[in-house]
Amino acid sequence: PFEVLVVGGGPAGAATAIYTARKGFRTGIAAERFGGQLHDTLGIENLPGTPYTEGPKLAGELERHVGEYDIDLMNLARAVELIPAKREGGLHEVRLANGASLKSRSLILATGARWRNLGVPGEAEYRNKGVAYCPHCDGPLFKGKRIAVIGGGNSGVEAAIDLAKIVGHVTLIEYDAKLRADEVLQAKLRSLPNVEIVTSGQTTEITGSKGRMNGLVLKDRNSGAERRIALDGVFVQIGLVPNTEWLQGSGLELSAHGEIVTDGEGRTNLPGIFGAGDVTTVPYKQIVVAMGEGSKAGLSAFDYLIRTQPT
Ligand code: FAD
Numbered sequence: 119p120f121e122v123l124v125v126g127g128g129p130a131g132a133a134t135a136i137y138t139a140r141k142g143f144r145t146g147i148a149a150e151r152f153g154g155q156l157h158d159t160l161g162i163e164n165l166p167g168t169p170y171t172e173g174p175k176l177a178g179e180l181e182r183h184v185g186e187y188d189i190d191l192m193n194l195a196r197a198v199e200l201i202p203a204k205r206e207g208g209l210h211e212v213r214l215a216n217g218a219s220l221k222s223r224s225l226i227l228a229t230g231a232r233w234r235n236l237g238v239p240g241e242a243e244y245r246n247k248g249v250a251y252c253p254h255c256d257g258p259l260f261k262g263k264r265i266a267v268i269g270g271g272n273s274g275v276e277a278a279i280d281l282a283k284i285v286g287h288v289t290l291i292e293y294d295a296k297l298r299a300d301e302v303l304q305a306k307l308r309s310l311p312n313v314e315i316v317t318s319g320q321t322t323e324i325t326g327s328k329g330r331m332n333g334l335v336l337k338d339r340n341s342g343a344e345r346r347i348a349l350d351g352v353f354v355q356i357g358l359v360p361n362t363e364w365l366q367g368s369g370l371e372l373s374a375h376g377e378i379v380t381d382g383e384g385r386t387n388l389p390g391i392f393g394a395g396d397v398t399t400v401p402y403k404q405i406v407v408a409m410g411e412g413s414k415a416g417l418s419a420f421d422y423l424i425r426t427q428p429t
Pocket of ligand 1 (some may be wrong): 125126127128129130131148149150151152153154155156158159160161162163164165195196197198228229230231232233251252255256361364394395396397403404405406408
């Protein structure tokens, strides 16, 4: 069995494994796709110390870094079930889709999250070519331009307030008849001169030409009328879904949004099981945050392992 088994091979999982391997623990990583969301990311400009890199390149560097240690990297390994140890100090079990079963004294769950897509024509085609999901990451690319934010919940309205400072004009589009964000955020949004708020608006298509998006088609859900808005970019803010479906019913505490509930040290409600990165309740889903949380969870696992007798 492993002493540390990391489930997930994104920035959080990679950071954890490097920390625990350096402590001399028998460490494994089981990942559906090593690198995680980095494979969907083009330019990265907010990783301090690295002014510019690209997602697939950073994923390659993480794999090389992991490879410098005695870490058992199992790629294309999808976890489907968690069976926690019966007693503190006992072995936890993770079952994989290929039928294999892995056992470990401690587990770090770092299965990340995925942005909910609109699912309309043009969205996939113009992803990273105008269609964006992360305002902290891609906001500065649209300096002075016309953009839309889709989604009138807290994340959409926060994104619109944030982006209004950088871009020329923001159209916020909400599907429902009214915004769902906290009133204080809505009031802030309404006070901004370069923001238009559209409610009962359904985006039916993202349009583009010459490999770049140039607008979207907006349908008024009351009248049925459609109009085209010319835009340089669109931020889709209709939810970030944690990859925790496989943990349902395991006894691990999840939040109302399905995130793994962790404390300041990455501990979950189950002894010896830790969480890190986008999959947890820790706010601000960013690479540097995921790496920091992964390192912390690794050190917490170290602390657990040296204080707990194997049973
Ligand atoms: P992830 O990167 O999501 O990795 C999760 C890992 O778990 C993957 O290896 C996955 O295959 C695996 N996994 C999932 N389910 C299972 C399972 N059941 N069994 C086994 N393995 C599983 N952040 C920035 O800081 N700067 C940026 O510029 C930036 N740009 C972004 C652009 C895009 C388009 C996107 C989508 C995200 C961007 N982000 C950016 C966010 C950043 O990518 C994430 O915050 C970060 O990758 C989170 O790391 P993580 O390790 O927690 O999760």
